[in-house]
Amino acid sequence: MPPLIVIICIALKAPAIPGITIGIIAGAIAAFIFQDVNFGNIVNAGYGGYVSQSGNAMIDELLTAGGLTGMMYSISLTIIAMMFGGIMEKTKQLEVLVNALLKKVKTVGNLVAATAATCITSNMLLPEQYISIVLPGRMYANAYRKMGLHPKNLSRALECAGTVTSPLVPWNTCGAFIKGTLGITPFLYDPYACFNYLTVLTLLVFGYFNITMTKIDEEPETVLQINQLTE
Structure with missing residues (x-):
């Protein structure tokens, strides 16, 4: 859903900052619902990035990224x-x-x-x-x-x-x-x-x-x- 929301914002020619912000909020809501994370985990991911622990080395390497420090x-x-x-x-x-x-x-x-x-x-x-x-x-x-x-x-x-x-x-x-x-x-x-x-x-x-x-x-x-x- 978050990528779809961002694509819709782009299609509607929404300004960049509000569009990206909406996508971030949607991602945070999805993480809270589907990944059972709390607000602190979401803030930590925003600052230090997300660490994937799927058990598949290739997927973990692909998804472990992001954050302000990155x-x-x-x-x-x-x-x-x-x-x-x-x-x-x-x-x-x-x-x-x-x-x-x-x-x-x-x-x-x-x-x-x-x-x-x-x-x-x-x-x-x-x-x-x-x-x-x-x-x-x-x-x-x-x-x-x-x-x-x-x-x-x-x-x-x-x-x-x-x-x-x-x-x-x-x-x-x-x-x-x-x-x-x-x-x-x-x-x-x-x-x-x-x-x-x-x-x-x-x-x-x-x-x-x-x-x-x-x-x-x-x-x-x-x-x-x-x-x-x-x-």
Whole structure:
């Protein structure tokens, strides 16, 4: 039932946080009814994760996960990335860097290309995926706004260039994770990672030919909500 409830919330286009919260509550109720656990067990699972004791080693390995502590590595890296971007912004380092990069950016296509190039460079020089998403996002937010572009365009550019290219870099945390999990270096699968390359190429084509590049005035309500959240 909990996964079904989350799927229904997605289908109804419910906001992410309420939808996930409803799924969590449904899971807690199901655990209380079917697994005979108390409120303390549910809170402990939320913090430290669930430990499966089915007796099947493969199932236990699959289901033993979750909790706040299980996500702490990713959460801490996100916080560090935001702190790094905030320091660069407040010390005006970010402003100097952006101004230098945007001097030759006069079109939407060039802005998208600059965003993609910054994400890829960040993945190579600052080998952590979260930094390559957060830092360029803070760098180019005002530039997209000045060109009248909806924030979803920036979000897509960060996803297409920052997220999918990180596994291609051997010394990036994503590349290191894949090497540790599958036992192969990114150099072996890079030539065959067509999705990763084509995603960046599609992003650039859409930017230069103004395909699906949403303007702010097309969805002003969404932009207003984003501004209220950031303020």
